[in-house]
Amino acid sequence: MLAEATAATPETAAALPILGAELRHVPLADIYVQNYRATMSAEGLAELAESIKHSGLIQPVTVRPLAEPIEGKHYALVCGGRRYAAHELAELPTILANVREMSEQQAEEAQLIENLQRENPHPADEAVAVVRLSANGASHHEIASRLGKTLLWVAQRRAISELLPVWMEALRADKMTLSAAEELARWPQSVQERVHTEKAQHYNYQQITETSVKNWLNSEMRVLTSAPWSLEDAELFPAAGACATCPKRSSCRGVLFMQEVTAKDTCLDSGCWGKKLTLRTEQALVEFSTPELPAQRISSSSYSAPAGALPMGRYELTKKKKGIGFGVYVDGPKQGQAVRIVVIGPPKPEKSRGEQNKESRRKRLTTEATKLVVAQRAAVLLSGTDEAGAQARCVLMAELIADQLKRNRQGADEPRLFTALVQEWGWQKVELKTHAYGEEKKLIREEVMRVAPTETELSRLLLFVVVHYNLSYEFDNYQDKVVRLLDSETLTAGLDEAAQEQLAKEYDPVTLRVRK
Structure with missing residues (x-):
């Protein structure tokens, strides 16, 4: 129906x-x-x-x-x-x-x-x-x-x-x-x-997601109280009017910016803010200039100052007034603010990008050349047959041995290496835990020179430490590298049997516990 x-x-x-x-x-x-x-x-x-x-x-x-x-x-x-x-x-x-x-x-x-x-x-x-x-x-x-x-x-x-x-x-x-x-x-x-x-x-x-939009807008807000101009000033940028009555503020957007309003009232248009900031900067340069002492453009950066602005190293802030001029920040968080400054040194001529690149290259090449000259001179000194050459070789070998002994966490305290040093060289344990790293190296160096005071003995000790490196480290068989490098029958003949004999000396063959 x-x-x-x-x-x-x-x-x-x-x-x-x-x-x-x-x-x-x-x-x-x-x-x-x-x-x-x-x-x-x-x-x-x-x-x-x-x-x-x-x-x-x-x-x-x-x-x-x-x-x-x-x-x-x-x-x-x-x-x-x-x-x-x-x-x-x-x-x-x-x-x-x-x-x-x-x-x-x-x-x-x-x-x-x-x-x-x-x-x-x-x-x-x-x-x-x-x-x-x-x-x-x-x-x-x-x-x-x-x-x-x-x-x-x-x-x-x-x-x-x-x-x-x-x-x-x-x-x-x-x-x-x-x-x-x-x-x-x-x-x-x-x-x-x-x-x-x-x-x-x-x-x-x-x-387009909320995250992407927030990322785009994360630099838009400007806290109004940080403005270097009066918020009531409607003449600074007539097209925008005064900030105090501008509708593009967080406080004018009601509950949409409730969290931001609870904190501080903010400008929501960084483009308009940037125009006002530029105008205020130029206004301040005129306002704080005198015929005798024009206001200087100053930067808050030491390395990337805008063209025509004094970097941080070229001026100092001062509280003096007599005969002192003003500087106006042209970048950074203080842009548009004027401060009393003293200019340091004569102004340096600006260098072109090509000149800057050339200077940077010259510094790098000079460093390389200096290192090469030092290496050449060191090679001559170390190859000398006089006492100075012998002493230099001893110092360098002692440092190389100390470096080798400090290459892992245990270093000279590695149990097997320490035992070998004691048996073969009469090494005495160096207490390192209470010392800084540099002091540890010094103590090890002193012990090296004690057990191997001559160039010949230092050479032997250096090779000894190299072939005994990482005896107790399971994942780095350094001795295998030595065998392959030297390729000597003396090293490999009956190696398996000798290893078993060494194992039996240190451990019980059944329980594999350390022999007492």
Whole structure:
């Protein structure tokens, strides 16, 4: 019965009685449709149309009578945009409707609430609806209360409605996440435009995320109290006006910047801030100059000062006043601030990039040449047959032995190496743990010279330490390298048997415990 009534002709629909108090069949051609919802699933709409054709409309739409017809239509659709579109798709002439007397604002609210309680509309469509409710005079608090949403949700949807078209298109096309849109929507459109030009056009990922947006915007904020100009100054940059009344401040963005507002009020447009900073810097240079002592451009950097600015090493801050000039920072966190300075030394002529590269190359080549000369002289000294040559060789070999003994964590305290040193050289243990690294090397060097006072003995000790290196280290068989290097039968003949004999001397062959 319901399906038959829904499919009635316009002529019979006009004669149908009102069902109940407000339920009636209304011709589709007499309903004016203006729904904020811009996105509908074509597949879902086709399924709904097919269902209505076969089973009828279970839930009536809601319409309100118009005081003045719009485009010749006497009703405006309030709720049921998908059901209305499905009737059009199914080519049904009338639709079962709940007719209610409602104001335009009440209709807007009912429309949004109905869609929010059913299939969630696209956030961009929600944003349009919030704007329309605001246009009807409802405050954010009233909208939040009526919709059962938080104040932050309302503020975010209102902000999303003000996104640049290019960002709104990205949101609707799912090329940008909702959280990314909410983050970007907090910022002025001038910042949104700059981010798109400088960052997003080069972004290769399929979807823009909140993290990427935050990374793009992490350097935008400027704490207003750090400005080197008066926040009431509207003449510094007339196009922007005074910072104190500028809408591009975190305190003017309500709950969107609640955390930042709780801390310090900030400027949200680094581009505008940069222009004011440049203008204030030039203004300060004029303000703090005199015919006798013009203000100097000074940098907060020692190595990368801007052209024409004194680097940190060329000036000193001073509290003196008489005969003292001013410097104005042209970079860094203090840019635009003036301080009293004393210039150090005559100004150095600026070098071209080519000259700087040439000087850098000269320094590197000079270092290499110096090392080569020292090596050549050392080779001559070490090859000398006189006493000086012998002494130099002894000192160098003692250092090489000390280095070898300090190459691992245990060094000269390695148990097997220490035992070998004691047995073969009469080595005495050097207490190292209470000494610094340099002092340890000195003590080892002194012990080396004690057990091997001559050049010949030092040579023997050096080779002894080399071939005994890392005796107890399981993962580095240094002795295998010695065998391969010397390739001597003396080293390899009966090696396995000799190793077993050595093992039997130190360990019980059954338990493998150390012999006492």
